[in-house]
Amino acid sequence: MMRPSLLALSVSLALLLPARADRYHPERAARAAAAGSSRAATPDEAERGAAYWYSEAFAAIDERLTEPTYDDVAKNVIMFLGDGLSVPTLAPARTLAGQRAGRTGEEERLSYEYFPITGLAKTYCVDKQIPDSACTATAYLCGVKSNYGTLGVTAAVPRYDCAASADAATHLDSIAAWALADGRSAGIVTTTRVTHASPAGAYANIAERGWENDGEVRAAGHDPAQCPDIADQLVNSHPGNKFQVILGGGRREFRPNTTNDEEGQPGLRWDGRDLVSEWRAQREEAGQSNAYVWNRTELLDAINNPPDYLLGLFEDGHMQYAAEARLAGNDEPTLAEMTEAAIRVLSKNPRGFFLFVESGRIDHAHHDNMPHLALDETLALADAVQRADELLPAANTLLVLTADHSHVMAYNGYSRRGNDILGASDDIGDDDVPYMTLSYTNGPGYRDHVDGRRADVTSDNTFQAVAWQTHAEVPLESETHGGDDVAVFARGPAQALFTGLYEQSQLPHLMAHAACLGPASERRDACNGSVMLSASLLALLLSVVAALFH
Numbered sequence: 207m208m209r210p211s212l213l214a215l216s217v218s219l220a221l222l223l224p225a226r227a228d229r230y231h232p233e234r235a236a237r238a239a240a241a242g243s244s245r246a247a248t249p250d251e252a253e254r255g256a257a258y259w260y261s262e263a264f265a266a267i268d269e270r271l272t273e274p275t276y277d278d279v280a281k282n283v284i285m286f287l288g289d290g291l292s293v294p295t296l297a298p299a300r301t302l303a304g305q306r307a308g309r310t311g312e313e314e315r316l317s318y319e320y321f322p323i324t325g326l327a328k329t330y331c332v333d334k335q336i337p338d339s340a341c342t343a344t345a346y347l348c349g350v351k352s353n354y355g356t357l358g359v360t361a362a363v364p365r366y367d368c369a370a371s372a373d374a375a376t377h378l379d380s381i382a383a384w385a386l387a388d389g390r391s392a393g394i395v396t397t398t399r400v401t402h403a404s405p406a407g408a409y410a411n412i413a414e415r416g417w418e419n420d421g422e423v424r425a426a427g428h429d430p431a432q433c434p435d436i437a438d439q440l441v442n443s444h445p446g447n448k449f450q451v452i453l454g455g456g457r458r459e460f461r462p463n464t465t466n467d468e469e470g471q472p473g474l475r476w477d478g479r480d481l482v483s484e485w486r487a488q489r490e491e492a493g494q495s496n497a498y499v500w501n502r503t504e505l506l507d508a509i510n511n512p513p514d515y516l517l518g519l520f521e522d523g524h525m526q527y528a529a530e531a532r533l534a535g536n537d538e539p540t541l542a543e544m545t546e547a548a549i550r551v552l553s554k555n556p557r558g559f560f561l562f563v564e565s566g567r568i569d570h571a572h573h574d575n576m577p578h579l580a581l582d583e584t585l586a587l588a589d590a591v592q593r594a595d596e597l598l599p600a601a602n603t604l605l606v607l608t609a610d611h612s613h614v615m616a617y618n619g620y621s622r623r624g625n626d627i628l629g630a631s632d633d634i635g636d637d638d639v640p641y642m643t644l645s646y647t648n649g650p651g652y653r654d655h656v657d658g659r660r661a662d663v664t665s666d667n668t669f670q671a672v673a674w675q676t677h678a679e680v681p682l683e684s685e686t687h688g689g690d691d692v693a694v695f696a697r698g699p700a701q702a703l704f705t706g707l708y709e710q711s712q713l714p715h716l717m718a719h720a721a722c723l724g725p726a727s728e729r730r731d732a733c734n735g736s737v738m739l740s741a742s743l744l745a746l747l748l749s750v751v752a753a754l755f756h
Contacts, residue, residue, distance in 0.1 A: 273322040279732055280604035280699040280721040281558035283385070284549075284594055285713075286318070287346070288587050289339060289404055290569030290580070291609035293693055294617045298577070298644055299584035301627040310624030316585070317592035318607040321697040327710040328691055329611045332361040336689040339569070340415040342610035343407025345711040347562070348378040349718075357403065357436075358411040366426065368433040371413035381714040382408040383445040384724030385560035391552045392559060393451025393516075395544045397525040397583070398566030400454040401436040404610060408562050409446035410436045419459045421476040430477070435459075441481045447488065450514060451548040451561070455521035457482075457500070468500045471522035482517065489515050502539040505547055512550040527567055529582040529672050541565055541590040549597050558602075558721070563590055572613040573684045575651030575675045577644040578628050580615070582672075595697075604698035604720045608713065612688030614647035630664050640664050642676045649685030651678040 252258040288295075297312070300319065304311030331341035334354040344352040344359070355365040358378050363370040370376065382392040394405040401418040412433065417423045419437055420430040430438070437459040440446035460481035461473025475481075482498055489496035496515040499505050508516055520538055525531075531538045539547075545563050552559035565587035571579035591607060598605075619631030621643060630640045639660045645651075653661035663669065663677050678685065694713070696704035700720035718726035722733035 270322060274600075276601060276699040276701055277732070278601060278699045280717075281602040282552075282561075282598055283381075283559075283604045283606070283717050283721050283723075284545075284561045284563060284598070285346070285381075285717065286587065286591055286594075286605065286607040287404055287562065287564040287566075288568050288584060288607065288609045289398070289564055289566045290572050290611060290613050290687070291565075291584060291587070291692065292572075292612035292615065292688055293690065294615055295568065295572075295580060295584055295613070296693065298617050298627050299581045299588075302581045303585055303588070305624070305627060311627060312623060316588040317595060318588060318605075318695040321605070321607070321695040321701075323696040323701045323704045325694040325696070325704045326691040326707045327608060327694050327713065328707070329710050330689065336687050337611050338415070338687065339403035339610050340407070342710060343404050344378065345709075346608065346610065346713040347380040347382070347407040349381070349711050349714040350378050351709070351711045352378075355415050356413055357406050357415055358409070359413065363413050365413060367413050368423075368426075368428040371411065372432050377411040379724070380408045380445065381718055381723060382449070382560050382562065384714075384718055385558075385721075386445050386448050388557070388723055388727075389555075390558045390560060390723075391450045391555040392445065392561070393449050393548050393552055394453070394562045394564075395451065395541070395548050396454035396562075396564040396566050397528075397541055397586075398454060398564065398570075399456025399459060399524055400452055400519070401440065401456050401459045402454075402524075402566060404564045404566060405454065405562060406436050406440075409443070409449070410439050412436060412439070418456070419474045419476075421463070421474050424476060437475075437481055441485050441488075450555075450559075451516050451551050453505075453516070453518040453520075453544045453548060454566075455519065455523055455525040457519040458522045460519065467522055469522065482519070485517055502537045502543070505539045505543060509543070509547045509550055512547070512554065514551070514554065516547065516551050518544070518547075524567060524570070527571065527579050527583065527673075528586045529579060533672065541586045542593040545590040546593050546597065549594060560717075560721075560723075563594075565590070569613070572615060572646075573649070574673075575646050575649040575678050575685055576673055577615060577642075577676055578670070578672050578674065580613075581627075600698050602699065604696065604701070604717060606694065606696045606704065606713070606717060608694040609692035610710075612690045612692060614649075614686060614688045616645055616647065617643065618645065619643050628670060635660065645676050646678040646685050648680035648682045649675075649678040650681075650683060651675040651685075652681035653677060 300314040300316050301311035304314030329337050331337045331354045332351050338354050340355050340357045341352045352361050353365055356363055359371050359376045363376050385392045394408050396405045403415040417435050420435045423430045423433055423435050457467045458474045461467055462475045462478045463473050466472050494515050495513040497508050497513045499518040526538055548561055565583050568580050568583040619633040621632040631643045635641050637659050639662050668674050694704050703716045715726050718724045719730055727733040
């Protein structure tokens with residue numbers, strides 16, 4: 207059973223001087239818990255004995271042995287993407303979930319951690335050791351590794367080279383396009399701008415991820431007629447113009463700079479076009495039921511009365527951090543609600559669908575050295591996965607969760623079990639200054655040293671506020687990505703494909719193999735003819751059978 211997350215605050219800790227022993231694993235005097243702390247070192251006395259852990263291990267073996275392999279074809283595929291969801295983010299996030307529920311936390315499991323299959327993906331770009339969200343999106347959605355900063359084009363296209371990207375021979379199709387070609391539906395959901403690098407990997411072919419509107423293309427000295435901007439491609443080019451669900455932020459990329467949006471923010475387009483109006487006109491002309499929504503109330507109505515096409519733009523830029531939206535009481539949908547709305551719309555197609563769902567602001571919080579927000583966004587992603595898991599059966603729906611790249615947050619120190627995951631370590635530095643359990647190799651959280659001593663960040667006036675910056679070792683305006691592998695979790699048809707270590711660019715091919723989509727479908731026997739019938743062919747066969755027995 208998946209456990210819900212509840213909000214709770216942890217206590218601060220007092221300091222004791224460290225003790226020395228082994229230089230690599232020193233025995234240090236733990237900092238005493240503050241008066242009034244009631245969190246136990248372990249949640250269960252049974253954990254002190256061997257039988258508890260034997261039983262836990264045997265139960266896990268039994269779970270694996272009884273878990274079906276699901277060799278059937280996946281009718282639906284949902285790819286969940288935690289932007290910047292590094293492996294060191296996983297354990298603190300699950301710990302925070304448990305601590306919010308009043309437990310020690312380390313033993314917690316998030317929704318996707320119940321999936322039976324786990325793997326690792328390698329994330330480098332063709333030209334970079336450590337990637338960005340554009341070359342990785344091209345890899346995990348189009349199945350080809352590319353250059354840093356480019357989207358939906360091969361590595362023959364250098365970044366910023368408009369002329370090279372105009373060559374159709376360099377353009378790549380995404381798994382969303384493969385789904386559409388098979389008669390299925392497709393959509394994207396994100397907490398960033400819908401034109402941001404990760405979701406744009408599903409539909410854009412462009413040499414620069416920053417060309418989200420025509421103004422950016424023109425400012426770079428190029429003609430939007432030769433290199434259409436990302437928002438224009440989403441609304442007016444294949445496959446974006448066939449997406450039945452588009453949910454996220456980024457209204458400014460769709461609106462003229464001469465008008466203001468629903469919340470009074472100006473658009474960024476120089477061409478005078480309103481792409482939201484163009485999107486609606488296309489739907490009306492085709493006779494397709496549609497809805498444009500810009501707040502939570504309107505989205506919830508779409509969940510109850512799903513149209514054929516749904517466009518939701520909830521902010522002028524990126525959507526708000528979930529924690530800050532809760533505190534402000536703003537009318538902004540959660541990632542779980544957007545995911546459910548997408549599923550309700552896309553499930554109207556009896557053939558099935560492909561859906562991309564991104565929790566994009568994990569990345570932004572890490573860049574700002576704000577672990578509280580990064581972990582909270584990770585929990586919002588887990589909620590979205592749980593919602594999908596509840597709505598769609600594992601027998602015909604493949605769920606895959608992964609990250610695009612890592613970050614340089616460390617989970618460190620020798621704290622006692624149940625120590626506040628967002629607080630200071632029980633350990634203390636050799637300079638007698640405390641350090642945080644979660645800190646960064648680099649970023650804006652760097653504090654100047656005074657007389658050779660680090661700053662005591664626990665004395666900050668805003669210490670442990672939601673948007674508080676923890677400390678970083680190297681001063682940088684923005685914390686960098688990491689180059690380590692990212693985790694992959696999977697459940698559903700052909701789930702066993704996702705185990706092991708592999709190139710990130712294998713992911714869409716693995717998903718396509720499971721769902722009989724695109725080039726991969728030619729390699730799987732289960733995809734031959736009878737397994738996946740189109741709705742029209744199925745209706746024809748049923749009518750023939752009915753006539754024979756009439």
